Every structure is written in structure tokens, then in C-alpha cells.
Amino acid sequence: MANQSPFVMPDTETLHVRDVYECISTHFSATRTKSWPVVDAFLRSLEKGTVCADVGCGNGKNMVNRPELALLGSDRSENLIKLCAQQNLEAAVADGLRLPYRSGSLGALISIAVIHHFSTVERRIIALQELFRVLRPGGRGLIFVWSFERQAKPQPQQDALISWTLDPRHAHTSIPAHAESTPKGIMLTRYYHLFAEGELEALLERAIAGPDLLEYESMLPGGAEAGCRRHPIRVVRTGADHENWWAEIQREADVTPGEGETGAPAREADASNPPKGSPRRE
Numbered sequence: 001m002a003n004q005s006p007f008v009m010p011d012t013e014t015l016h017v018r019d020v021y022e023c024i025s026t027h028f029s030a031t032r033t034k035s036w037p038v039v040d041a042f043l044r045s046l047e048k049g050t051v052c053a054d055v056g057c058g059n060g061k062n063m064v065n066r067p068e069l070a071l072l073g074s075d076r077s078e079n080l081i082k083l084c085a086q087q088n089l090e091a092a093v094a095d096g097l098r099l100p101y102r103s104g105s106l107g108a109l110i111s112i113a114v115i116h117h118f119s120t121v122e123r124r125i126i127a128l129q130e131l132f133r134v135l136r137p138g139g140r141g142l143i144f145v146w147s148f149e150r151q152a153k154p155q156p157q158q159d160a161l162i163s164w165t166l167d168p169r170h171a172h173t174s175i176p177a178h179a180e181s182t183p184k185g186i187m188l189t190r191y192y193h194l195f196a197e198g199e200l201e202a203l204l205e206r207a208i209a210g211p212d213l214l215e216y217e218s219m220l221p222g223g224a225e226a227g228c229r230r231h232p233i234r235v236v237r238t239g240a241d242h243e244n245w246w247a248e249i250q251r252e253a254d255v256t257p258g259e260g261e262t263g264a265p266a267r268e269a270d271a272s273n274p275p276k277g278s279p280r281r282e
Contacts, residue, residue, distance in 0.1 A: 025079035056114030
């Protein structure tokens with residue numbers, strides 16, 4: 001539909017992200033028990049008492065055993081948030097495009113393997129701009145996405161439906177219509193936009209430069225054109241970790257257009273030869 005708001009979830013995400021995670025939540029949680037080293041190092045680097053949001057927190061694996069931080073989780077999956085509640089974690093069901101936090105209220109945030117589940121460029125930009133919105137000046141963020149080039153099982157294109165085989169005993173809700181029975185279990189597919197090298201940095205720059213798509217409704221015909229204000233965000237450093245790209249961001253003091261330009265972010269050493277073991281995937 002022409003001019004459909006990007007805040008409306010496309011069918012691809014409804015069927016191949018939301019419905020799948022509601023179904024596989026218990027099985028998924030059993031396979032996600034430990035923070036990745038880059039994520040753990042970022043959280044350990046935060047000052048004691050920092051209010052930090054885990055946007056797309058899943059089962060809360062990055063929130064457990066961190067009493068020095070004030071951690072707030074959110075996820076679109078009700079069943080994953082129920083698993084957080086069972087661990088007495090502070091977490092709520094929320095849309096990543098409309099986070100339940102005041103602007104400029106958070107000292108830090110993490111978004112681990114989330115942005116790649118949004119199926120359009122506009123929705124990915126809005127998700128990033130929403131992260132920008134909730135950070136306070138000086139606040140830091142860490143973003144992970146799956147890589148196109150670094151997949152252990154190469155995909156033919158960047159927009160991919162990647163399978164998950166579910167033991168029927170772990171099915172938490174009704175099985176999505178697209179599921180298929182196989183000898184190993186029920187096969188479902190999850191949607192991913194696999195990021196090419198440099199694409200995360202380019203998308204961050206687009207989101208930083210504006211326009212602010214959080215004001216999308218005002219940009220429709222008959223509405224006032226949203227301004228192209230530059231978000232006061234800088235990319236501190238970027239890197240690769242197993243099958244992922246990542247970037248660390250920081251919010252600066254508000255700037256006027258044309259001010260606050262910074263140089264290119266530092267690129268961390270490429271983890272092309274990771275330790276033996278399973279690749280880090282969400």
C-alpha cells in the first residue's frame with residue numbers, strides 16, 4: 001500500500017519474526033545462556049548504577065548477574081518476557097520502534113541481534129533513531145547485527161529466511177502456518193536482513209543525518225515536512241565478531257546542522273579466527 005506507515009509491522013515480520021519467536025521461545029532460551037565477550041566487556045565498562053536498556057532482550061541472558069547496573073529489558077515477544085519475569089528481571093513487552101522510555105533518560109543501551117529482523121530500510125532507520133532518542137548526553141550504546149559475508153552457511157541474498165528446527169515438545173504456542181514437519185522436528189523460518197560489510201556504518205550515518213523518521217506521519221502528503229536535523233550521535237568504533245558486525249555509539253551534546261562533524265570511527269581488529277565452538281548467533 002502506498003505511503004503505508006513504517007510503524008505498521010509488515011507481514012514478513014509478523015509471520016517470520018514475531019510468530020516464530022512466540023512459538024520457539026522456550027527452545028530458543030535453552031540455547032541462549034551466556035553473554036558474548038564484546039557485549040560482556042561493554043556492560044562491564046559502564047559505571048556502577050548506570051541505567052541501561054537491553055532492547056530486544058530475549059530471555060534476559062545479558063541482564064542476569066549484573067547487580068551493579070540498573071538494567072531494563074524490552075522485547076516484542078510476550079513469551080520471552082515471561083521468561084525474564086521468572087528470573088525477576090525488569091522487562092516489558094515493547095515495540096522496538098516505540099520504546100517505553102523518556103527521551104534522553106538512559107545512560108546506556110544494548111541492541112544485540114535485533115535490527116536485522118526489521119524488513120525495510122525505513123524500519124531499520126527508525127529503530128536506530130529510537131535508540132538515539134532515549135540516550136542521554138554522554139550515553140553509550142552497543143549494536144550487533146548478523147553479517148552477510150561471515151555466515152557459516154552462506155546465504156544467496158541479504159534478505160533471507162533462515163531455518164529453526166523445533167522439537168514439538170518445546171512449542172510454546174500454536175505452530176505458525178508456514179512451518180513444515182521434518183524427521184528432525186518442525187522447521188520454521190526466521191527473517192533476517194544480513195548486513196554487508198560497511199552497511200551498518202552507512203545505515204547509522206543515514207539515521208544520524210536525518211530526516212527523523214520518528215516523525216514519519218508529519219512527512220506524509222498534507223503534513224509538515226520533518227526537519228533534517230542531525231542527531232547528536234557519533235560512532236565510536238566498529239568491529240566484527242564471529243558472524244556479526246557491531247558498532248558502539250555515543251550521544252553528544254545537541255548540535256545544530258553543520259556542527260559536530262567527526263572523523264571516521266575506529267575499526268576494531270577483525271575476529272576472523274574466533275575460538276573453536278559454536279558461532280555467536282541470535
